[in-house]
Structures are given as C-alpha cells and as structure tokens.
Amino acid sequence: MIDLYHLPPEGLRLNGTTAQLALEGDASLRDLSWSVFALASDGDVFLEVKGQALWQGTCSRCLAPLDRPLAVESQFLGSKDPDLVGRGSHQLGSQDLDVVFLPEDNLDEAELVREQFELQAPMRPLCVEDCKGLCPSCGKNWNKGPCHCRPEADQAPSALNRALTKALAGIKLDPES
Structure with missing residues (x-):
C-alpha cells in the first residue's frame, strides 16, 4: 500500500514482479514486471505506472489460445477533489494529464497495476486479422x-x-x- 499523502519529497518508486495475474473474462497476464512511481504535487499525487507482461487470452472469433506481449506506460494525477473545479484559472487541456479521483489516503499498487493492464488489454483480440471464426x-x-x-x-x-x-x-x- 502506498500512503499517498505522506510521500517522501523525492517521491516513492515501487517495483515488482508477478508470475500470473487474472484479468476480466478468460484473459490473464504472465511474467508481469511493473514499476509504480508516486510524487506529491500541490496537494495531489502524480502517478506513473510502467510494466510489461505476456497477455494470454483467446481469439474472439475462433477461440484459439493467444499469447501477446503487452506493455503499459501511463501517467496521471490523483486527487482527493472529485470534480477539480475552482482551481483558479487552470483548466486541463488535451495535452495535460488525466485526473483520477482518489478518495482514500492509501493506494494498493497491485490493484493500480492490474487496472492499467486491464485498460491496455485487447477488447476483441483476433488470432489473425482475417480470422474466419x-x-x-x-x-x-x-x-x-x-x-x-x-x-x-x-x-x-x-x-x-x-x-x-x-x-x-x-x-x-x-x-x-
């Protein structure tokens, strides 16, 4: 667990490996290596997640087993403010970081990593582009x-x-x- 509001001034980096991790549906990750970096920033928390794994699932048309490399690299700002309204004249533009609501003071880094890989996992994977099913x-x-x-x-x-x-x-x- 990362204590988000008692981070060292230089930030906190956690690294880990996981042999197998189940995702939604019948997919899973194997040989997962990851890194999470958290840095306090004006009352909010800058978060960076990086990782690599072997994604395992099935073709959405023919159900053949698939193994694909999957990499994650995401950065975002975590805030206790659910709507981020009223921050002076600053407004988020398309080039700014995504902002996520963090209602708790602690963050489970394993869950954060799993969520980021879930977001990057293929939604309708195919064994080949023209799979006949x-x-x-x-x-x-x-x-x-x-x-x-x-x-x-x-x-x-x-x-x-x-x-x-x-x-x-x-x-x-x-x-x-």
Whole structure:
C-alpha cells in the first residue's frame, strides 16, 4: 500500500514482479514486471505506472489460445477533489494529464497495476486479422478449412433474424413519445 499523502519529497518508486495475474473474462497476464512511481504535487499525487507482461487470452472469433506481449506506460494525477473545479484559472487541456479521483489516503499498487493492464488489454483480440471464426452449427474452426454444414444463409440465427425483421416491419414508432 502506498500512503499517498505522506510521500517522501523525492517521491516513492515501487517495483515488482508477478508470475500470473487474472484479468476480466478468460484473459490473464504472465511474467508481469511493473514499476509504480508516486510524487506529491500541490496537494495531489502524480502517478506513473510502467510494466510489461505476456497477455494470454483467446481469439474472439475462433477461440484459439493467444499469447501477446503487452506493455503499459501511463501517467496521471490523483486527487482527493472529485470534480477539480475552482482551481483558479487552470483548466486541463488535451495535452495535460488525466485526473483520477482518489478518495482514500492509501493506494494498493497491485490493484493500480492490474487496472492499467486491464485498460491496455485487447477488447476483441483476433488470432489473425482475417480470422474466419467458427461454424455456428458444428463448431469447426473455419481457419482450418470448410465444414459440410448448410450455407450460412440457411442457419438458425439468420432465419431468426428474418422472422424478427418480418414481425417488426409493421410496427410504427410514434416520434412524439
């Protein structure tokens, strides 16, 4: 834990390694090395997070396992002031640091590192840019060749889509409501 409001004048740097760290969904990080720097700044706290890890997850189309290097380097200002309004004439511009609200006096550096990697992790990772995905009927990975199922237009999701489109075609929405 970092005591944010009792930092040494030169700041505080913490370094660490983590063998495995679970992220949201089925993704995880392996061989994570990180550094957190905290420096008091006019009643607020300047924070810097750097790290490298091997991101492990699955392709969002074909579910193949993936390993990708992932690096994080983020800087932001932490403040106890939830709205940062009334700071004289200073206004944040597009080149300024992001500001985060820190309601507590202590900050869990491991959680901070996990959050920063979570923000950098791919949202819809693909094994290859033109991944063909899985057959919705038999589950065959189309990247490894075609299957012998009916063409996609005859499959249930498409039939359901056609039925819904037909059912909704007669509904008119009142723009006044």
